[in-house]
Amino acid sequence: MLQPLVVGLGRSGSGLHLKTLARLAGRTGSTGDPLVALPAIGCDPRAGVLRLSSTPGEVTVVTTLDQALDHVDPATAVVHVCTPPRSRHALIEALAGHGFRRMIVEKPLAASRDELDALIRLRDEAGLALVAMAHWTGSRLADRLRRLVRGGRLGPLRRITVDQHKPRFLRSLTTDGHQSALDVEIPHSLALVLDLAGPAELRAAHCWDLRCEDRELPRMGGAHLELEHSTRVSTLLRSDLGAPVRQRSVVCEFDGGTATGHFPLSEDDDHAQLVITPVGGDAPAAPTGAPATDGGPGPGHQVFRDDALTDFLEGAYRGFLSGAPDAGFSLACQTARLLCAAREHRATATSARTGSR
Incomplete structure (x- = not known):
């Protein structure tokens, strides 16, 4: 089994990932093929003031990555990176430095072309297994x-x-x-x-x-x-x-x-x-x-x-265990590059309108 470490306990981390992990643990445990080891570890510097809806035994909350390492082994962990996109690369680099290799990254994968290129280099150099959240593409619809x-x-x-x-x-x-x-x-x-x-x-x-x-x-x-x-x-x-x-x-x-x-x-x-x-x-x-x-x-x-999100996380976890988790990473990079092009297009159009006044 793999133990989740959810970094960032905002709407995405606590409202989606933690709840879905609890469902996934119940689903796979009831079939005799347990996949998720609970409690998950939730890490957020605001943890002392956050209200989480998880039931007892589903999550242990800490405020720093160092504290998280007291509760989770990087060799058997999956990190859910649920922080804003502007802080992604530095966090993933720090996680890699602590020995974490399996990571599920919330969308968008990066906030700029330079950050995306740096993330791809880090993935290759550190041997990271990165999965970008894309449960719409993994849905039955x-x-x-x-x-x-x-x-x-x-x-x-x-x-x-x-x-x-x-x-x-x-x-x-x-x-x-x-x-x-x-x-x-x-x-x-x-x-x-x-x-x-x-x-x-x-x-x-x-x-x-x-x-x-x-x-x-x-x-x-x-x-x-x-x-x-x-x-x-x-x-x-x-x-x-x-x-x-x-x-x-x-x-x-x-x-x-x-x-x-x-x-x-x-x-x-x-x-x-x-x-x-x-x-x-x-x-x-x-x-x-x-x-x-x-x-x-x-x-x-x-x-x-x-239930696309639960199905997506189950597929990601099984991919981590089988050693083949990278399906969809190329699509995530294409998506991120087009988003960067859209930001640049919008910024250029805004600048042109401002300059014409």
């Missing part, structure tokens, strides 16, 4: 979309539109871990479309401010990205962090029809939906239960369980 794209049931893929909308006022107003809305939801959808449609070049990037009463947060209101893939597929990514409702959907337009996927909206439910409408057909009003086939899912409205 994404698998059905992949088989639909590759099976050719609806003909060539032409366009993808992803919408990730949610009200994020409180977290944006009380934390400063992200430089812009590009770093919040966009990395999930960007990795997904690169996986579905192949490498891409940036065509446009735009961010806007988040406004609430007398407060205004630059670049945190939302973001749009436009891409052109080498496969001639065009993509539009949209994320509104001031939206009044939640939405996590992907629309794939083919020559022969449309596939609309809906990811689970929160931890309250773990079911995804997929609606496949051939050209000339009407979208079904209710789930039909159409089964997936080897060539891809058939037409209709499908509803299925999709």
